[in-house]
Amino acid sequence: MTMESMNMPLKEADPEVYGLIRQEYDRVMGTVQLIASENFPARAVIEATGAPLQHKYAEGFPYKRLKKNNQVREWKKDGRYYEGNQIMDQIERLAIERAQELFGTEYACVQLFSGAPANECVYEAFIEYGDHVMAMDLANGGHLSHGSPVNYSGMRYNFMHYGVVEDTGIIDYDKLAKDALEHKPKMIVAGATAYPRIVDFVKFREICDSVGAELLVDMSHFAGLVAGKAHPTPVGFADVITTTTHKTLRGPRGAVILADEERGKAIDRAVFPGIQAGPHLNEIAAKAVCFQLCMQPEFQEYAQKVIDNARFFGEEMKKQGFKLVSDGTDTHLILVDLRDRNYSGNKGSKALIKAGICTNRNMVPGDPRPPMQTSGIRLGSPFMTTLGFGNDEFAKVASWIRRVLDDIKNDEEIEKVHNEIAELCQSFPHPDFLL
Ligand code: DSN
Secondary structure: OOOHHHHOOHHHHOHHHHHHHHHHHHHHHOOEEOOOOOOOOOHHHHHHHOOOOOOOOOOEOOOEEOOHHHOOEEOOOOOEOOOOOHHHHHHHHHHHHHHHHHHOOOEEEEEEOOHHHHHHHHHHHHOOOOOEEEEEOHHHOOOHHHOOOOOHHHHHOEEEEEOEOOOOOOEOHHHHHHHHHHHOOOEEEEOOOOOOOOOOHHHHHHHHHHHOOEEEEEOOOOHHHHHOOOOOOOOOOOOEEEEEOOOOOOOOOOEEEEEOHHHHHHHHHHHHHHHOOOOOHHHHHHHHHHHHHHOOHHHHHHHHHHHHHHHHHHHHHHHOOOEEHHHOOOOOEEEEEOOOOOOOHHHHHHHHHHHOEEOEEEOOOOOOOOOOOOOEEEEEOHHHHHOOOOHHHHHHHHHHHHHHHOOOOOHHHHHHHHHHHHHHHHOOOOOOOOO
């Protein structure tokens, strides 16, 4: 490699990687993206993520906590361990202040690399190893970082899991309240990755108060719907909130933690020096851009459209003969129960991707199959809503899914569906941001 190659554009410096990025763009462009946790970011977010801010180390925060009880942030004091962060301080401050304004909280930490470390930092800040915690069961829609035995959270803390009432697919709040009295958790985690209904934050608060537990809401999936005022907010009920920024928020990959000022100090300490080191300032800049875009009126229209599309899509799926967990959705995602078929969610999602429909297999409540097989498929509306899909298109998608899943070995039919999808996708191109 010559020194000149260091100054070449990607296309010339590394045609192999450039070619793969181009191929990924083409893959996404020619198929229907229904993975509920994925989205296409705004152009300005992509630009900020790729901005030349990656040279700088900026351990610490753009403030110091100097006042009484070390709680109030002094923005003018140097809180970094490296010199030369005057501009980075301004970028991070913008991201923090915009996150606080967008969600209406006193405190935000914007340095989190992703959702799982965000949850890790919250546990580190507020509970001790071995403490009792409660969270949604993975098979009922929870997340690995909510105490799965194969995850750090389940290895360090004593988790008890709650689930849904199998018939209704709704969280079993009565059992949760009863189990909480018995388990005496220090913390209860609300929020999930495959729960199609609105979480009742009032009930969670009451249950936490009844046992003196902290309430952590992980709103990674529905944060964009909250930001767009199309979904109730956990602010005012939760003690701490975590969210990723790349799902319904349409921001860069990463996460934030939201809380009140009082809890901020412990969160700061858990993030740095506790768990993370040098923050990624390019991603923080992109988060600032994302929060600004989420405050625009058109983002509220988008968030409502995501929900309207998911609801309509769910009804169409039912018309096509599918059973949905909880019989529908209030949010951006749908969980299809395939237990009435003679194949797994894995087989179903593999047949769908052959036809150009990208989904993920997912456990359903009471699932007899293991996680690599599952008896369900999770579908989401955010990505295709971003690209302009409405009722007509989601009705077509439901009918394509039926044609594929009614006969998953019929390659001729799968090919026909694939061609129809490729034709429709041409009318909904992704903006091509690759230089
Ligand atoms: N949050 C997961 C998902 O919902 O796909 C990934 O960690």
